[in-house]
Amino acid sequence: MMQEPIPLVQDIVLVGGGHAHALVLRMWAMDPLPGVRLTVINPDPAAPYTGMLPGLIAGHYRADEIMIDLVRLARFAGARIILDRAVEIDRAGGRVILRDRGALRYDILSLDVGIGSDLPEVPGFAAHAAAAKPLGDYARRWAAFVAAAPARPRMVLIGAGVGGVELALASSHRLRAAGRVPEIVLVERGAEALPRIGARARAVLVERLAAAGVTLRCGVEVTAVAADHVTLSDGAVVASDFTLSVAGARPQGWLAETGLALEAGFLRVDRHLQTSDPAIFAAGDCAHLSHAPRPKAGVFAVRAAPVLLHNLKAAAAGLPLQPFQPQRDYLKLVSLGGRAAVADKFGLQTGGAWLWRLKDRIDRRFMARFDAYPAMARAVPEPAALGLAEAMGDKPMCGACGAKVGAGVLGAALRGLPPPARADVLSGPGDDAAVLRQGDGVQVITTDHLRAVTADAALMARIAAVHALGDVWAMGAAPQAALAQITLPRLGAALQADMLAEIMAAAGAVFRAAGADVVGGHTTVGAELTIGFTITGLAARPVTKAGARPGDALILTKALGSGTVLAGEMALARLPGAILGVAVAAAHASMVQAQDGAAAILAPVAHAMTDVTGFGLAGHLLEMLEASGCAARVALAALPLLPGAEALAAAGVESTLAPANRAAVAGRMSVPGGPRGALMFDPQTAGPLLAAVPEAEAGAVLAALGAAGVPAVRIGAVVAGAPYLHVV
Template sequence: MQPSHPVTRDLILIGGGHAHALVLRKWGMSPLPGVRVTLITPEPTAPYTGMLPGHVAGHYSRDALDIDLMRLARFAGARVVLKPATGLDLDARQVIVPDRAPVAFDALSINVGIRSTLPDLPGFAEHAIPAKPLGLFADRWARFVEAVEKGEVAARIAVIGCGVAGAELALSMHHRLRDHAPEIVILEAEDALKHASPRARAALERNLRDAGITIREDVQVTRIAADHVETQAGDIPSNFTVGAAGATPLAWVARTGLPVTDGFIEVGEHLNSPADPTIFAGGDCAHMLHAPREKAGVFAVRQAPILHHNLRATLSGKRLKAYKPQRDYLKLVSLGTKDAVADWHGLAPSGSLLWRWKDHIDSKFMRKFDDLPAMNQSNDIPAEAADGLAEMIAAQPMCGGCGAKVGAATLRRQIDALPAPHRPDIAEGAGDDAALLIHGAGFQTFTTDHFRAFIDDPWLLTRIAVLHALGDVWAMGGQPQAALSQIILPRMAEKAQADTLREIMDAASTTLRDAGADLVGGHTSLGAELTVGFSVTGLVERPIRLSGAQAGDALILTKPIGTGTILAADMQAQAPGHSVAAALTSMSLSSARAAAILSPLAHAMTDVTGFGLAGHLFGILDLCGLSADLHGIPLIDGALALAEAGHRSSLFTQNTIRIADVIGPAGPLKDLLFDPQTSGGLLAAIPAGEVSATLSALTDSGYTAAHIGTLSDGPARIRIG
């Protein structure tokens, strides 16, 4: 989403905790003009604490548990960096992120949660799972449940550390595995439920006894093994050992240079650091100097409105508000079954009504992120306008990436009208991916590509643009040599320009260097929106031409398809975060190694980009007089469901000009053949006898490669099963 106002300030949110999720939602309802918001988080989703016990017990699906941070950020107009922050450079005012350029900030907020790890306990890292972070625990729990249900392991569980949360987790695990004779032991070094009120404690102890869950207090755990826990009193059998003791801050947080208490970031009543009033922290990773409290999600939720106000105030010169936490709060504790106990001012009623109340509260909270207002893509139509303007405005908004390109038919008509090359050092060739220049005893390829932004992260966008441009060189069997950049920046303040260009140049130079090429110059200007492109040269010994395919060749595709559909849905905040993340991962994967594997074998090769798999395959079939039978085409996770829901790239209709030449049932799978790809995979025609070894080599190199079909003599047709 391009900013509607020039960028003058950068706000960075590190972590997708509850406070930041609510800040993003409020920001989307009323953005602060001039501010570019960036969310730095390693995962596209964030599980909600309140629903984890219900998920563990089997009452909620994993999808119901997760807040979709990618969709939320799109709604808020924020860019997302899908990496973990690993530190701060307070002097440069930058966030350190691995494998990419640092991200600059004018204001910063940290909401990264905690871990319940026991790093000094031998064997914990290898054989136990902390209850926090929640996403990691939920994934490991799902795998353990599957193994138990298949009879691969016995349902023996040890929970290290109790408290109310540990007891709640143990009861939930027991309920989920109730048909598999679970044996659950809670190991506690001190009084297990000391923080619960007497009545709530009695209710929890009664339910633990009824479930057959044993609490062993005054136990010192000395080591964790794969199938047992060692204590000073003997070994406890366990195939799933959970760490639920205490709260440990993330290691990098304690090393930021900000004042900390036990590794937690110190904040005052305005939720900002006493050392730097522009740096804030919320949730479990913060230590409130003015009102120390236990670690609980309720505080993150109630901090959010104050945090949102104070971040805006910091960036606009307004007055900050103080956060005053409540002294006590209602605790609704799940009992595994659809019952709960309440802990409130010494009272502890329990029963199914309280579970329904808890379910209502939790579901209402999650609906805040599911029921986001629709993205407004409409434009006002003047009372008097040229014919066709209303239809253009009413049409689907133009996509970014390759989805914003001119259609193949329009482009081909203009290229065919060009005169033939008159220079003797320009090799003739119909439809090849790049120009081929005769260079001494060998050849040089020359190509260019650029596109308008489809994500707001300039570093990742640039990496994808570089790999996209290099695809033409690799497809012709070339080795990348040099590149020139063409950058258009949206209007922004000078500091924001410098920070954005720093990220762009870092991504371009490192990506090109990894490919064996160098960035040797370029051109930069200001315009309406961010656009990134590159002109690239490469050296070739044996050019791979599209016209070289032969009947009997096998078709190999190195990446799944579906980026155009996913990006189109993402523009309207309708794509699941995990699908967007999968598409970005695919687009940012270099094809260098795939090209090295395929080039010695390929009779023909192309990179699948704007004209879709079908369009680029027709480029081979038309030249060679061949037809293709396709099967088993790999798809990016979520692409088929989004296509079934009707999402299409704005280039899709123009791409389907050859749809009559694709024989097979109509539907979303057929449509995805015409889906424009950005930085798509290589499509190669290789001898049939080389398929097995080639797929093994590609898979070992990290590609989701597949044998998708076979070429045969006949008219240029594509048949799909």
């Protein structure tokens, strides 16, 4: 008997993508707790490993080498990831409030939100300075500064702890390697630099600062920051082209509004890592270990992760919690800018190039945990029916439009349908939507549904709504009404109500913005989340696939590659020199981008129009050419592509539907090989509109689309001849 999916009945929500939570996700993947939906919330798709930050600033690492890809990690862990920022906790209602999407329920909450090093109280800081934490903005601004730095760049770093000293030395090394002669001032309000390190290590580091041309100013504070200088508390004015704060740890301000017990703004946790609310845990720099206070250091977050994981599971299962006891001291490996380091523990110091190699080895070993993930087995049962292995394939089936039935199979089924018998049914299958007579105009009707590609039900609902609306917009119609068809996975009553509410709220917002009403639908429970909509629209004159004429310009309104990017995420693929999660987030952003503005500009002038979805650009363009009796020429170099799509295609990643798309157009097109050619067959979800517009109006149409914020491009032209697609 087939085993039914285990219902999800509790929500564990991880707020923040810090080191402790990253390790919890990694370990959860290997041993999840049945019945729990795990969610991670973070503003960005990747989180930095701070131990490698000085190496990044010094130029020893690329940015992608020090980032933990949270999207890829969440996929491996089977967790839902939501790219948003927490701003409040409604403890009475069991909800965490997010900046952009509102409330999210939890049964158990864990916070690992890090700290900041900005100085909002200093006049001019926000406008003219950078903070080392959080890392993202600092890394981007630093890269831009290095690229455009003058011959004698001037810098001021605020805070002469270990982090400040490391970054001062790293900055000097990077700028000197770029042929610059930097003037760096390191400001410390305390009486001496490096107050939490042994005397011998401090002496070595102070000596290295002097050798690197870094001036150390102790016993003063920065009182104001301007575009080209800072003012100190003793009245001195120090020139600065780049001002950076590494001044200790500042807790996130919103934590003070939670009602949880705090210590100097940080969350007080007990030996079980529980806050004053037993349903809320905390780890990492945002937490204060009330039973064993320690300085803010990533080593404690890493060591706390196994205990945090155990206690989250135990709290969900009603089992005893474990205590966390941090070590008294830890090995401090302080980089010296170049490939050398100083070590300090229990006041003992040593140093040299071998320590850099040790530090590099430790850091890379940590990051390797988030690089290669164990492959999920796809074993064929033994014995099994002949043909089962071929049907299963060698990779998971894609979702969204990648899960469509191939064009050949679908076409064979549709050919068996009789032509419309009613006089008011003006078209049968074959176009983007059926056309019905409606008064002096027409009504169009279409339906579409998608197998989920993300565990974020609200995001999936937005994608599905935009995708279904694409057929209406492609016909030049105004959306009128929508019916929802939703299959929910097995959930407990509370999670079921929550997911359904999320879906309807997110989809309803998309349809309202498009001018349509959601008027009902049907909901059922099945093996996995599937969301679909049946939509009607009204038009005075429908724009069909037929009507393209030789000489027309072909205009595409969105970038291609969503099928390949989503397949890459499902396969946990690496993206060389980049971060897959960033590419996935860009694909999601493209998919939820409505096409109503583009349709309003194109429909009045287009001779023919369609939307590019499951059969890829090649398949949908050939449908237009066959309906119009023309050929087309497309410039491969002109195709707009989503970030990461070409690199993934070059690595052999493709959607499970791509081979069927390629086979369906065989003999009807010529296309160069290589990754760009492969992306002609990539199934798109909520993809672009493709329009054939008169050549004389193409320039004005592209200008209007650009002014409306639509990233449209001309990809080729319709030419005379039998239906055939020439790709050059």
